[in-house]
Amino acid sequence: xxxxxxxxxxxxxxxxxxxxxxxxxxxxxxxxxxxxxxxxxxxxxxxxxxxxxxxxxxxxxxxxxxxxxxxxxxxxxxxxxxxxxxxxxxxxxxx
Amino acid sequence: xxxxxxxxxxxxxxxxxxxxxxxxxxxxxxxxxxxxxxxxxxxxxxxxxxxxxxxxxxxxxxxxxxxxxxxxxxxxxxxxxxxxxxxxxxxxxxxxxxxxxxxxxxxxxxxxxxxxxxxxxxxxxxxxxxxxxxxxxxxxxxxxxxxxxxxxxxxxxxxxxxxxxxxxxxxxxxxxxxxxxxxxxxxxxxxxxxxxxxxxxxxxxxxxxxxxxxxxxxxxxxxxxxxxxxxxxxxxxxxxxxxxxxxxxxxxxxxxxxxxxxxxxxxxxxxxxxxxxxxxxxxxxxxxxxxxxxxxxxxxxxxxxxxxxxxxxxxxxxxxxxxxxxxxxxxxxxxxxxxxxxxxxxxxxxxxxxxxxxxxxxxxxxxxxxxxxxxxxxxxxxxxxxxxxxxxxxxxxxxxxxxxxxxxxxxxxxxxxxxxxxxxxxxxxxxxxxxxxxxxxxxxxxxxxxxxxxxxxxxxxxxxxxxxxxxxxxxxxxxxxxxxx
Numbered sequence: 289x290x291x292x293x294x295x296x297x298x299x300x301x302x303x304x305x306x307x308x309x310x311x312x313x314x315x316x317x318x319x320x321x322x323x324x325x326x327x328x329x330x331x332x333x334x335x336x337x338x339x340x341x342x343x344x345x346x347x348x349x350x351x352x353x354x355x356x357x358x359x360x361x362x363x364x365x366x367x368x369x370x371x372x373x374x375x376x377x378x379x380x381x382x383x
Numbered sequence: 384x385x386x387x388x389x390x391x392x393x394x395x396x397x398x399x400x401x402x403x404x405x406x407x408x409x410x411x412x413x414x415x416x417x418x419x420x421x422x423x424x425x426x427x428x429x430x431x432x433x434x435x436x437x438x439x440x441x442x443x444x445x446x447x448x449x450x451x452x453x454x455x456x457x458x459x460x461x462x463x464x465x466x467x468x469x470x471x472x473x474x475x476x477x478x479x480x481x482x483x484x485x486x487x488x489x490x491x492x493x494x495x496x497x498x499x500x501x502x503x504x505x506x507x508x509x510x511x512x513x514x515x516x517x518x519x520x521x522x523x524x525x526x527x528x529x530x531x532x533x534x535x536x537x538x539x540x541x542x543x544x545x546x547x548x549x550x551x552x553x554x555x556x557x558x559x560x561x562x563x564x565x566x567x568x569x570x571x572x573x574x575x576x577x578x579x580x581x582x583x584x585x586x587x588x589x590x591x592x593x594x595x596x597x598x599x600x601x602x603x604x605x606x607x608x609x610x611x612x613x614x615x616x617x618x619x620x621x622x623x624x625x626x627x628x629x630x631x632x633x634x635x636x637x638x639x640x641x642x643x644x645x646x647x648x649x650x651x652x653x654x655x656x657x658x659x660x661x662x663x664x665x666x667x668x669x670x671x672x673x674x675x676x677x678x679x680x681x682x683x684x685x686x687x688x689x690x691x692x693x694x695x696x697x698x699x700x701x702x703x704x705x706x707x708x709x710x711x712x713x714x715x716x717x718x719x720x721x722x723x724x725x726x727x728x729x730x731x732x733x734x735x736x737x738x739x740x741x742x743x744x745x746x747x748x749x750x751x752x753x754x755x756x757x758x759x760x761x762x763x764x765x766x767x768x769x770x771x772x773x774x775x776x777x778x779x780x781x782x783x784x785x786x787x788x789x790x791x792x793x794x795x796x797x798x799x800x801x802x803x804x805x806x807x808x809x810x811x812x813x814x815x816x817x818x819x820x821x822x823x824x825x826x827x828x829x830x831x832x833x834x835x836x837x838x839x840x841x842x843x844x845x846x847x848x849x850x851x852x853x854x855x856x857x858x859x860x861x862x863x864x865x866x867x868x
Binding site (some may be wrong): 297300302303304305306307308315318319321322323324325326328329330332334337338339340342343344346348349352360363364366367368369370376378379380381383 | 404434479480481483546566575576577590616619620622623684685687688691692699703706707708709710711712713717718719720721722723724725726729730732737738740741742743744745746748754755757758759760764765767769798799800803814815816817
């Protein structure tokens with residue numbers, strides 16, 4: 289299965305990863321090879337087979353709805369690229 | 384020489400006061416300084432932390448509060464968050480990330496008193512089978528510097544093989560403990576999914592990721608697995624049940640053990656020298672009282688495509704957290720929010736990581752979800768059921784870990800799918816969440832080969848028992864590359 293430039297652009301947007309114009313050909317070539325591998329699955333009859341999401345058939349554990357974490361924003365924001373007044377800085381979103 | 388002692392011997396000397404943890408730790412730090420420049424197995428070495436922890440271990444050894452592993456140094460894969468230490472996952476994205484907390488595994492092994500020598504190199508975000516995709520360059524195989532150490536826990540396997548640490552942590556999503564253990568001639572076990580807490584392990588594919596020990600012998604791995612696994616409520620998939628004593632069965636006889644040998648694991652593509660090593664090893668286990676039965680894993684070939692849909696799909700979701708806002712790499716002068724995301728991620732991730740995120744996002748996208756993602760989940764169940772059916776006829780399954788011994792650096796980097804297909808024996812085990820172990824079993828073309836032992840859920844103690852009994856009558860696990868012995 290071969291994918292073209294427009295599909296690479298679509299996938300780039302889905303994945304939020306910039307693909308430069310001069311990389312498109314290489315990216316589409318390698319992605320096509322991986323998708324070829326996926327095509328092998330289509331030949332298999334899976335009628336009646338329940339999808340398996342997880343190795344164990346157990347119920348999701350729940351916990352009591354109470355605060356267990358203390359405020360550590362100073363420690364956690366130390367690794368942020370840009371902060372001000374305890375907030376994360378991003379480019380302007382609303383004009 | 385201190386570094387050629389077993390962990391058991393080190394522990395005895397520490398407890399007898401013949402050596403101190405500071406001496407032992409300094410010895411390893413000296414070896415790292417001498418040999419790591421050529422191997423590139425460590426991303427970060429932490430001498431101050433190591434010696435501080437060694438001093439604390441020595442106090443415990445003196446005041447009688449020391450355990451079996453107290454004072455034994457350890458190297459953590461750079462995927463385990465380590466408070467105050469750079470935790471990069473071998474990615475440019477996290478090159479500036481100083482973890483603000485410890486992974487649960489790190490907490491437990493600190494509690495056990497194991498000084499941290501440093502963080503080991505790996506494939507970027509654990510996505511690879513050769514440790515070549517690291518932002519910090521490839522790790523070399525101590526047995527042959529032209530060969531890869533395997534991956535993704537390649538640095539961890541290399542530091543054990545080269546005696547740059549006596550014990551190391553690894554993680555295994557599609558074979559990342561077992562395949563490097565095989566390539567470097569050491570012991571490694573991936574426990575049953577849910578045994579070890581994933582809290583603080585940088586996520587790749589959450590329904591497959593599992594951490595485990597890497598060491599020279601099965602006995603040592605059993606001790607370490609005991610120390611690193613317990614229920615942890617911070618990992619929603621960590622199993623609540625009581626953990627077995629993984630060392631309890633080490634000395635049991637193998638009399639009556641039923642070993643399943645799947646024909647599909649000895650088919651086309653298997654290197655004849657690897658095949659001979661594996662068959663000889665199984666024959667050795669038969670001499671210990673085991674019998675073999677032929678079993679069938681008819682859907683083996685479906686595992687690789689299924690995994691390479693599901694793991695990237697999970698990765699595309701897990702790695703969406705790298706947005707250039709809260710931590711990690713941020714591009715210069717973003718013009719808007721989307722530009723910030725797209726350029727930060729394009730600059731911060733390497734080629735293979737980008738490929739898997741893109742493939743995963745595509746497999747989950749409208750119009751492809753049923754054909755790719757759900758289809759792959761159905762195949763996952765078929766592969767899982769093959770194993771549960773086989774385990775009705777046998778206690779464990781044995782075969783090769785990988786079709787070849789370690790390949791050369793650069794040999795498979797141009798064609799991602801050829802690298803993927805090298806995982807064909809390990810991936811099925813992750814799909815089913817089963818425990819799997821690699822133990823040194825010989826050499827092919829001068830490079831180590833591991834025997835793959837897989838059991839039903841919660842059979843770790845049995846696997847380690849088999850490993851330990853095999854290691855009582857063989858010395859493959861004691862062999863070391865000459866220049867590092």
